[in-house]
Amino acid sequence: MRRGYLFLFVVISALQLLSAGDSPVVHHVQGFVGGSAHLFCVLERTYDVLKKVNGLYFQKTARDGTETFINGFYTREVKVLPEYKNRTIINKEDLSMEMSELSLADEGEYTCIPFVSGEPRNQTKFHLTVTANYSVPIITVQGCGSGPASHNCVIECSSSGGFPLSNVTWSAVGNEMSSLLRDEGEPVFMQDNRSHLWNVSHTVTLNCSQELKITCSVGGVMSPAVTVCLPARTRDMIVPIIACAVLLLVSIAISVIVICTRCRRTQTSAEHSTDAELVYLK
Incomplete structure (x- = not known):
C-alpha cells in the first residue's frame, strides 16, 4: 500500500511541475451538504483520442498548495484514501467523477488530469462550493x-x-x-x-x-x-369566542350522552316487557 501512495505522490509532483505557469479556465460547481457533485473532465471527444485514454486523475489542492489524490484510474492500481473510497465514483466513459455525501470540508479547488497513451493532457480546473439551506424560519x-x-x-x-x-x-x-x-x-x-x-x-x-x-x-x-x-x-374578543366554542362542544357532548342513556333504558324496558308477555302466554 505504501508503494501505491508513493507512486501517486511522484505522479502528482510531476504534474505540478508540468502545470506550472498554466492558467486554465476554472469551472464552478455548486453542491449542497449531504448531496452530490459531478466533475466532468474536458477533453477532445474524438474516437482516436478516447480510445487512447488510459488514465484519469482527480486531485484536490489545499490552501497551502499541497495536492491530494481523490480518485481515478491508471494502467496500474491506484490507492484511494479511506475518506473518499466509498463516496467517489469514476466514470471511464465520460471521464467524470461523482462525489456524494458532501460536507463543508469538500469545498475547494479540484483538478482533472486525463492520460492519453500514458501522457498527461490538458487539465480541467474546478472550484467546488458547498452550501447548506437554512431551515424555514x-x-x-x-x-x-x-x-x-x-x-x-x-x-x-x-x-x-x-x-x-x-x-x-x-x-x-x-x-x-x-x-x-x-x-x-x-x-x-x-x-x-x-x-x-x-x-x-x-x-x-x-x-x-x-x-x-x-x-x-x-x-x-x-x-x-x-x-x-x-x-x-x-384581542378582547378572542377569549370570549374561545370560551363560547368550548361551552358549545361541552353541551353537545352532554346531549349525546343523555340521548344514548335514554336509548339504552328504553331498550331494556322493551326487553323486560317482552319477557313478561312470554311468561304470561306459557
Missing part, C-alpha cells in the same frame, strides 16, 4: 402587551442548519419595515462545532399602530406570514 411572538405597552410588540425570527453565514431580513406585507421598528437587538450567530453549520436568530420590537403581517427570511428561505399587533377589540 420561525417567528415567535414574545410579547404584544396591553395597557401602557400595547404599542410595543417583541418578535423573534430564528433559523438553523445553514451555510454560509446569513443575516435575518425582516419584511412587512404592504408596509415599510424600517418605519415599524421601535428597537432592534443584535443578531445572534451560533456555529456547530462538528458540522460547522450556522444557527441564526434576531429579535426586534415593533411599533404597533396597526395590524401587521410580518415575515422574515434567512439565506433566501422565507417564513410564513405571522399576524401581530391585533387591535385591542380583536
